Amino acid sequence: MKHNWDDPIAAFNGMNTNQSPLQDTEASLNSTTNRPTLSQHAAPKPVDVSDKRVVNGHGDINQLAPFKYPWAWQYFLNANKNHWTPLDVNMTKDVRDYHHVLTSEEKHVYEHVLAYLTTSDILAMRNIGLAVMEKMTAPELQIYQARQVFEEAMHTWTYQHCIETIGLDQKEIYNRYRVVPEIYQKIKLANDRLDTVLRPDIDLNQPDELDTFVHSYLFFAGVFEGCWFYNGFSPIFALQRRGLMNGTAEQLQYIMRDEILHSGFGIRVVREIVKEENLTLDEARLRRMWDECEAAEEIYAGFLLADPIVGYNKEDHMEQFRFIANRRARQLKITEPFPGAENRLTWLDEQSNLRKEKNFFETRVIEYQTGAALNWD
Template identity: 75%
Template sequence: MSALHFNDWDDAPVRTTPPARPAPAQAGTAAPAPAAAPGPSLAPVNAADKRIVGGKTDINQLAPFKYPWAWEFFLKANRNHWTPLEISMAQDVHDYHHKLSGAERHVFENVLAYLTTSDILAMRNIGLAVMEKMSAPELQIYQARQVYEEALHTWTYQHCIESIGLDQQEIYNRYRVVPAIHGKIALANRRLERVMRPDFDLADRDNLHEFALSYFFFAAIFEGCWFYNGFTPIFALQRRGLMKGAAEQLQYIMRDEVLHCAFGIRVVRELLKEENLSLDPAALKTLWDEAEAAEAAYAAYILRDPILGYNADLHTRQFRFMANRRARQVGLAEPFPGAENVLPWLDEQANLRKEKNFFETRVTEYQTGGALAWE
């Protein structure tokens, strides 16, 4: 009787003796079909032939790279690995129920209500629209990581909501019933929905322009302004020693979003150059005006009563400053000339340094801490 053992990755038994030799074919039975002849060989991939969209090279062959910077984004993203369970929310529970004013609870709840929906929208846009249309695998592999990170961010908001004991149905429905929150989501859906279609033909130059404008909106405005600016009310609480656990989680999310924005802007710049394409100034102006109006309405709602050190006017002015920065990064004219950086401490939030573990019990070399360099 042959011996059996179990390997380390499967419960199925593995025999250590060779299988019995098959019996010879009996008369009248069909002989085994001959092995198929190998198919014709293919030409090797030339990195210079890769393109951001519409490339004809093998999408399954990662290297040689044409866009090595995309691979570097993937490596850097993996050094910012974390989960929400590693950050204690115990003090936040006490703060929310015993220290926050009514206005501060209103701010906290509605920021979470907006972010929970926004990150799911971001995940779907990358996974269903952008990633599917990229034809260089080094671009797709970073975007696969980005899809995971958007899911991780959604988990983080859910963890905050659940830890504090908020009414999940009520919080998650606010984007549908609160006009100022719904307005931002509706604008994003309108700007992104057409390019999500799998039959959206990028060989058509008008469609290609719409795709570039849509991706610019997503990377530079949705992630680069709305997200970057969107965490600020919670950071304003953190600066006063309140809701520090939630704020720390948002700092890690912000680091992800900084990379998402930088990657998207780099893709837009390369795409415009590669396709000899220019974004229409009139279309850009409409885009910026819509984005500013939606952000101002949102700020007026979540900060209808100012909180100490922060108000709706600061929020909207900071959006304009960030909008100018994102436009310059793409090589475009500033949409709001003269806008000032009214919250200079905001950029510091992306430069979190972690020298102890999250529960402050021992010194660690947690990868998220000192291993990352931020642009």
């Protein structure tokens, strides 16, 4: 069947695909009796940069420039330098490693990391796409966040691709977040914070509502993506350091680059809102957030690493969480929650500086010419 790209579903509706549906419209517009006329409304005034704000702005959301937040546009440009798909990575060795090399403890870690991530990235997508993006009143912010929504969907595809390629039971893996309490409690904590700002009647002109939104976004940028994701890939990277599950780990390296940008962008947005709206973050509220998130992570780590794997254990995982939490707090310009925390995984930052220097027969080589030079954190 020949496609009519003006109306690709016309054939299914019994329409004549040899005539463009635009022809009738054009004929109508060319008619002297139906010729359109200009609206009598006065043209709006040009956009003034000073009218732009992160939230509660009065600029034209449909007009990109002039920029008030050029750094947001730069985030968008940087994000496009890390473009990839899970099909670009060779997973052949992962299949052999999982079925013939990994110990039962390592399989436990691998499966439950994926079980947690599959749900987390959908939650992150919903947060940006439904709770955050529509509240931004400067288009340069929304454009990067549109890319972020796409990337979260890409990450979800990646986990599904790994699960399917390895030959795991998808129904069983995807349901683990619902039946494993140690995973569910982290997801619930995030869902509860999302629900506070997902209400259709939320009004950011109201100080209490704005305060709730800022603290929610701070959690997602600083903890959910900035700590839980960043630290959440570490068990798989520990396997990679021993030459195991290299394909999965390579994909997580690309995801890690995305998430570092997501976290950095969200943190910058929070700081801008605090400055523009003259807000004061609640220190007690922040302390409760860090304590709740640390407790949730410790319960999760205790389940995930009840039996440590070679080169990785619960204690290292938790100390690294605290170390990264301090880093995010410094970016947010708030008090470090865990003074003195040590960088236990000194090799972790190296994972975000991936270079495509690989044997062609080991993986499909894709040269990200500028991406490798970016400062991802």
